[in-house]
Amino acid sequence: MRLRAAVALGCLLTARGQLPQVLEEAMDHVHPRARAELETFFAPGGPHASFKVRVEEGCIGGAFPVYDWKKLVPVDAKWGLESLIAARLHQSKWFAADADNALVAFRPHTGERSLLTKCRLKLERDFPGKQFWFAAATDRGRCCDGGQLRDPGLLNHHFLVTSGERRRGAWLFREHNTKHAWRAPATRDTAPRLRCFDPSMDVALPPPAFVRGLYRKRDITRDLRAANATRRFLAVHAEGGVAPPEYDLRRALTERWAPDWWANARNRSWAGHPDLLIRKALGRAEHGEALFASKYCLVVEGYAPWTPRLSEAVGAGCVPAILSPALLPPFAGVLRWRDFAVLLRPADIGNLPAVLASHDHARLHANLLKVRRLLSFIATGPVNDDDALPLIVFEMWRRSRRRREFLEGTATALAAPAAAPAGVHSTATEPLKVAFACEADGTSCAYAVRGARWNCSRRTKMACGCAKE
Ligand SMILES: *[C@@H]1O[C@H](CO)[C@@H](O)[C@H](O)[C@H]1NC(C)=O
Numbered sequence: 001m002r003l004r005a006a007v008a009l010g011c012l013l014t015a016r017g018q019l020p021q022v023l024e025e026a027m028d029h030v031h032p033r034a035r036a037e038l039e040t041f042f043a044p045g046g047p048h049a050s051f052k053v054r055v056e057e058g059c060i061g062g063a064f065p066v067y068d069w070k071k072l073v074p075v076d077a078k079w080g081l082e083s084l085i086a087a088r089l090h091q092s093k094w095f096a097a098d099a100d101n102a103l104v105a106f107r108p109h110t111g112e113r114s115l116l117t118k119c120r121l122k123l124e125r126d127f128p129g130k131q132f133w134f135a136a137a138t139d140r141g142r143c144c145d146g147g148q149l150r151d152p153g154l155l156n157h158h159f160l161v162t163s164g165e166r167r168r169g170a171w172l173f174r175e176h177n178t179k180h181a182w183r184a185p186a187t188r189d190t191a192p193r194l195r196c197f198d199p200s201m202d203v204a205l206p207p208p209a210f211v212r213g214l215y216r217k218r219d220i221t222r223d224l225r226a227a228n229a230t231r232r233f234l235a236v237h238a239e240g241g242v243a244p245p246e247y248d249l250r251r252a253l254t255e256r257w258a259p260d261w262w263a264n265a266r267n268r269s270w271a272g273h274p275d276l277l278i279r280k281a282l283g284r285a286e287h288g289e290a291l292f293a294s295k296y297c298l299v300v301e302g303y304a305p306w307t308p309r310l311s312e313a314v315g316a317g318c319v320p321a322i323l324s325p326a327l328l329p330p331f332a333g334v335l336r337w338r339d340f341a342v343l344l345r346p347a348d349i350g351n352l353p354a355v356l357a358s359h360d361h362a363r364l365h366a367n368l369l370k371v372r373r374l375l376s377f378i379a380t381g382p383v384n385d386d387d388a389l390p391l392i393v394f395e396m397w398r399r400s401r402r403r404r405e406f407l408e409g410t411a412t413a414l415a416a417p418a419a420a421p422a423g424v425h426s427t428a429t430e431p432l433k434v435a436f437a438c439e440a441d442g443t444s445c446a447y448a449v450r451g452a453r454w455n456c457s458r459r460t461k462m463a464c465g466c467a468k469e
């Protein structure tokens with residue numbers, strides 16, 4: 001009975017306002033230009049009513065993993081994005097089997113990373129000149145996990161990824177090591193400096209945070225806890241049980257704020273800094289509780305700029321304090337992140353309590369509650385315009401309208417300017433035409449960048465590396 005009343009109320013609100021309520025609620029934290037475009041898209045009879053997306057299944061079966069994209073389960077805790085988007089889109093009003101815009105149903109995580117290139121080559125053969133949307137939850141989207149651009153051809157298509165990366169500023173490459181793919185030395189410039197992510201083509205999404213099913217559906221109790229601004233700790237961070245020491249920023253936090261960790265790991269009364277719950281590791285349950293008991297949750301880059309910690313923090317109403325210089329946060333072209341998050345610099349680590357205390361937590365927390373649903377995914381029940389999906393569709397529409405010309409064998413990459421000194425990791429980028437050719441099996445691509453020829457190839461199932469020819 002109560003459920004029916006809630007559904008009826010939802011319809012009433014949608015009919016009255018033009019924007020879905022989840023967006024209406026967030027409007028104070030939307031950039032003015034995006035606000036105008038959102039109002040255009042969702043106007044009665046506006047583009048939202050005619051914009052449709054189909055799901056392309058050409059990369060399922062045969063040489064590709066077989067995958068029932070209409071099924072939501074099993075949704076992987078960290079990599080569930082590609083299963084989620086296609087299935088939810090299919091259930092939504094934006095799905096049409098014959099639409100011109102196509103989302104590729106594909107599970108890169110389940111297979112070798114080179115399958116993404118193989119899929120691109122197949123689709124370009126089957127649909128010459130057509131551009132697709134890839135929902136890719138591989139670590140760095142169209143790049144290798146270490147951040148090296150693996151296949152420039154993927155730049156001719158759109159990506160929906162969790163790894164939004166800035167088009168200027170720090171570069172984050174992790175090197176591949178044959179013994180320990182994940183234990184790479186910290187950032188070094190071992191590939192052409194081309195960006196993995198292009199904000200004019202791609203959409204950065206919040207990572208799904210479905211750890212043990214916690215965040216798959218609305219939960220009133222959790223929402224009430226998230227809304228509680230009274231919190232015992234100033235900040236929480238767990239470096240992680242498996243994080244290799246090369247995760248330099250995470251390690252720097254532990255070394256500064258939990259210096260005696262090795263000696264004190266089993267000492268329950270040892271508290272480190274009284275306001276910071278910063279540890280080498282926390283148990284899952286303890287960490288889950290700490291997210292609700294902390295004002296700020298540190299979201300720190302690891303192997304890649306993104307981490308599901310962002311969504312865990314948002315879900316718990318814990319203001320994200322992001323320490324990931326290369327990260328472009330989800331929907332950054334729409335949402336004003338400084339209204340509800342803190343963007344930290346590596347230099348802030350030494351002074352963390354004072355830096356965090358200088359922010360107005362009450363304001364940030366109140367604002368976070370207004371965008372919290374927009375940064376979440378509901379994976380159960382009918383699609384109700386109650387999570388990130390309406391904004392994702394808007395972002396797809398926005399980018400589909402301003403498409404680059406498609407030229408086979410050539411792509412436009414965001415590159416460091418020719419004058420940028422090689423050792424400088426913090427630079428602006430500019431669009432650069434790159435000529436490329438890939439092996440038919442997708443395992444390597446060769447391309448030219450300002451006169452230098454590179455070959456980026458598969459080294460292990462997951463990792464690849466680039467070499468100058
Ligand atoms: C908010 O959290 C504090 C600290 O955990 C708790 O004491 C208080 O009862 C909570 N308030 C509400 C309204 O739940």
Ligand SMILES: *[C@@H]1O[C@H](CO)[C@@H](O)[C@H](O)[C@H]1NC(C)=O
Nearest residue numbers: 263264267268269270271272
């Ligand atoms: C545990 O930590 C407390 C508080 O810092 C300290 O007083 C105590 O000596 C520590 N115990 C051991 C066995 O290290």
Ligand SMILES: *[C@@H]1O[C@H](CO)[C@@H](O)[C@H](O)[C@H]1NC(C)=O
Nearest residue numbers: 437438439444445446455457
């Ligand atoms: C890249 O290098 C590998 C190893 O030398 C070679 O087998 C492959 O053909 C090269 N790829 C391209 C696209 O030229």
